[in-house]
Amino acid sequence: MKGKRLINISKVIGKYLFRVMTLLLATSIVAFVLVSLSPIDPVQQYVMGAGAVSMEQRETISEYWGLNAPPTERYLNWLSAILRGDMGVSLLYRQPVARIISERFINTFALMMTSWILSGIIGFVLGCVMGICQGKWVDSIIKRICLVLCSVPTFWLGLVFLLIFSVWLGWFPIGFSSPIGIADTDVSIWQRLYHLVLPALTLSFISFANVALHTRQKLIDVLESDYVLFARARGNDTWTIMKRHGFRNILLPAITLQFASFAELFGGSVLAENVFSYPGLGSAVSAAGLNSDVPLLLGITLFSTLFVFLGNFIANIIYGVVDPRIGEERPHGQAIGD
Amino acid sequence: MCHSNLPLLEVDNLSVSFRMYDRAFGQRDLKVIQDLAITVNSGEILAVVGSSGSGKSLLAHAVLGLLPQNATVSGRMFYKGKPLDEQNQRKLRGSEIALIPQSVTYLDPLMQVGKQARGTDKSPERMRRQRKVFQRLNLTRQAEKLYPFQLSGGMARRVLFSTAIITDAELVIADEPTPGMHLDQALEALSILRELADIGKGIILITHDIDLALQFADKIAVFYAGTTVEESPVADFIKGPGALRHPYTKALWHALPQNDFIPIDGFQPYAGNLPDGCLFAPRCPLKTPECEAGNPHMRKLRGGKVRCVHAT
Ligand SMILES: Nc1ncnc2c1ncn2[C@@H]1O[C@H](COP(=O)(O)OP(=O)(O)OP(=O)(O)O)[C@@H](O)[C@H]1O
Ligand code: SF4
Ligand SMILES: [Mg+2]
Numbered sequence: 001m002k003g004k005r006l007i008n009i010s011k012v013i014g015k016y017l018f019r020v021m022t023l024l025l026a027t028s029i030v031a032f033v034l035v036s037l038s039p040i041d042p043v044q045q046y047v048m049g050a051g052a053v054s055m056e057q058r059e060t061i062s063e064y065w066g067l068n069a070p071p072t073e074r075y076l077n078w079l080s081a082i083l084r085g086d087m088g089v090s091l092l093y094r095q096p097v098a099r100i101i102s103e104r105f106i107n108t109f110a111l112m113m114t115s116w117i118l119s120g121i122i123g124f125v126l127g128c129v130m131g132i133c134q135g136k137w138v139d140s141i142i143k144r145i146c147l148v149l150c151s152v153p154t155f156w157l158g159l160v161f162l163l164i165f166s167v168w169l170g171w172f173p174i175g176f177s178s179p180i181g182i183a184d185t186d187v188s189i190w191q192r193l194y195h196l197v198l199p200a201l202t203l204s205f206i207s208f209a210n211v212a213l214h215t216r217q218k219l220i221d222v223l224e225s226d227y228v229l230f231a232r233a234r235g236n237d238t239w240t241i242m243k244r245h246g247f248r249n250i251l252l253p254a255i256t257l258q259f260a261s262f263a264e265l266f267g268g269s270v271l272a273e274n275v276f277s278y279p280g281l282g283s284a285v286s287a288a289g290l291n292s293d294v295p296l297l298l299g300i301t302l303f304s305t306l307f308v309f310l311g312n313f314i315a316n317i318i319y320g321v322v323d324p325r326i327g328e329e330r331p332h333g334q335a336i337g338d
Numbered sequence: 339m340c341h342s343n344l345p346l347l348e349v350d351n352l353s354v355s356f357r358m359y360d361r362a363f364g365q366r367d368l369k370v371i372q373d374l375a376i377t378v379n380s381g382e383i384l385a386v387v388g389s390s391g392s393g394k395s396l397l398a399h400a401v402l403g404l405l406p407q408n409a410t411v412s413g414r415m416f417y418k419g420k421p422l423d424e425q426n427q428r429k430l431r432g433s434e435i436a437l438i439p440q441s442v443t444y445l446d447p448l449m450q451v452g453k454q455a456r457g458t459d460k461s462p463e464r465m466r467r468q469r470k471v472f473q474r475l476n477l478t479r480q481a482e483k484l485y486p487f488q489l490s491g492g493m494a495r496r497v498l499f500s501t502a503i504i505t506d507a508e509l510v511i512a513d514e515p516t517p518g519m520h521l522d523q524a525l526e527a528l529s530i531l532r533e534l535a536d537i538g539k540g541i542i543l544i545t546h547d548i549d550l551a552l553q554f555a556d557k558i559a560v561f562y563a564g565t566t567v568e569e570s571p572v573a574d575f576i577k578g579p580g581a582l583r584h585p586y587t588k589a590l591w592h593a594l595p596q597n598d599f600i601p602i603d604g605f606q607p608y609a610g611n612l613p614d615g616c617l618f619a620p621r622c623p624l625k626t627p628e629c630e631a632g633n634p635h636m637r638k639l640r641g642g643k644v645r646c647v648h649a650t
Contacts, residue, residue, distance in 0.1 A: 225443070226439070226441065226443040226444045227443065227444055227445055227446040227447075229404055229439075229444070230437070230439050230444040230445075231446075232404060232431065233402050233404055233431055233432065233436075233437040233439070234431065234432035234436070234437075234457055234458075234501070235428075235431040235432025235433055236432070236458060240458060244446075244449070244458070245446050245449070248446070248448045248449065249446070249447075249448055323448070324448065324485045324487075324488075325447065325448075325485065325487050
């Protein structure tokens with residue numbers, strides 16, 4: 001039994017590894033082709049503002065960056081840099097891409113996790129409240145707010161928050177992940193948190209509505225189910241029904257949805273980071289795009305693909321572990337009691 | 339044992355309609371049950387028979403106050419002589435009146451069935467009772483830990499059955515509890531109901547299987563198109579059509595395989611499209627013009643009740 005299970009698990013892991021490899025390869029090729037087609041000339045961007053630069057100098061830079069090689073060769077060069085582990089050197093920051101990503105990712109990760117947890121909790125609680133009060137005014141008000149929030153663009157909400165809380169009320173700083181002019185090592189955790197609040201709030205405001213509306217619908221379905229009707233027939237009150245049947249049946253879809261939302265979270269953080277000048281991966285990726293910094297752009301693309309894939313992977317695993325109906329064939333079957 | 343004169347449950351003149359919305363007619367009320375009447379005494383099994391859609395489950399849900407929001411209920415229902423209003427229903431549900439629901443979808447797909455059978459009561463006594471009932475119904479200790487999807491249809495039915503049996507309810511409403519069970523298991527389940535009746539509880543046994551009803555019940559109520567057409571002692575069914583009262587009941591008797599096995603012509607009318615007079619008139623061989631002057635009243639006849647102007 002145990003050996004069989006191990007084989008099964010390694011099979012599943014093998015399958016996922018294969019998938020992620022092909023996914024990364026495909027993403028990198030598509031991304032590479034797209035940036036190759038970009039009209040922005042990285043050398044031009046680089047020398048802009050550097051005064052007069054002669055044709056020869058440009059040619060040297062171009063040569064130095066390996067831009068003159070044919071596309072396939074450039075792609076393969078970059079691929080070997082990936083395999084070396086440093087992911088190539090960013091044209092913009094003159095540093096290995098791996099290092100930039102690891103530094104910036106900490107900021108982005110803090111931002112995303114804060115808003116991920118916030119939006120998950122707020123969304124779930126509001127969804128439950130709406131589901132329980134379905135059809136009453138509480139439900140319709142919250143539902144309307146959620147529907148509005150669903151259609152609000154991240155950057156716009158970011159600007160509004162910035163305007164209200166930073167410019168008018170002055171409660172929060174206008175940008176960056178730490179105070180300006182203080183060495184990175186001297187920044188306290190509180191200062192970091194302080195700079196995190198507004199972007200995180202923006203990001204979670206954008207995504208909790210989705211979770212809330214989904215949870216609401218799921219809970220309504222559950223509350224209209226036969227098994228809840230039966231629970232009422234047995235004299236259970238609403239709160240008992242929520243505890244025994246409600247959460248049990250809606251938690252799993254909510255968690256899965258939450259993990260599957262990594263992609264939107266990443267997209268949202270690009271915008272939020274730009275609005276708040278927050279130095280994470282999101283602002284780096286737009287800088288890379290605007291300057292045709294191919295290694296950096298590709299690096300971040302690959303990294304975020306991996307990240308989103310991981311989210312979906314975790315969602316699947318959770319479903320398999322928590323839901324008894326998945327990943328287990330009828331173990332005892334008819335042998336029992338029949 | 340409580341054999342007072344008051345019936346345990348009395349339902350009189352019950353009607354249920356659903357508010358429906360459709361494009362052609364806008365809002366309208368669809369009356370699916372009218373003039374329904376049954377009486378259950380302590381110590382008795384009342385079998386309720388009738389074809390699909392005749393309103394058997396709706397009666398069960400109406401008694402417990404479980405009909406959906408768009409349903410309107412009128413008529414009178416008494417439990418031990420007290421009117422069954424919303425407040426009373428809420429108090430009695432699960433403690434005094436227990437339901438055995440009709441379908442396995444009434445089990446929570448994500449909860450182990452042992453836990454579901456025991457319900458909210460966490461006492462060791464409850465656990466002991468659940469084990470006893472499971473054992474009697476041929477469900478093993480391992481079965482407690484299974485989820486509904488891991489059960490066969492018959493096992494799930496037995497779990498549903500046990501939910502009501504382990505309570506102390508005075509009135510058990512069993513909505514078709516036996517389909518999917520093996521014959522010996524069905525017999526075992528029904529003899530449990532019989533034992534409960536014998537110690538003074540009242541049972542409503544909704545069933546399609548008249549044969550089983552004949553073996554275990556005391557009285558049979560026959561439903562047709564949302565109304566009761568006859569209520570008679572089981573003995574009359576055994577004696578045959580001569581002892582029965584309503585033309586539909588007689589036709590049902592003739593339709594039984596061990597009798598003539600002759601099916602009844604025609605179809606039960608659909609709610610919203612009911613005939614004006616007697617609901618059985620379109621299919622009735624004894625129909626006269628009098629039959630179409632309104633739905634006949636339920637009247638007492640030879641130790642039973644019947645809704646037919648010509649019954650003797
Ligand atoms: N929520 C509802 N809305 C509208 N009509 C309904 C609703 N529930 C039941 N009905 C109708 O009421 C009638 C009686 O239904 P009921 O479930 O009581 O039948 P039944 O006698 O239990 O049948 P079966 O033997 O198939 O279980 C049916 O015609 C059904 O279509
Ligand atoms: S009232 Fe008339 S139509 Fe109705 S069952 Fe009796 S004889 Fe038949
Ligand atoms: Mg039914």
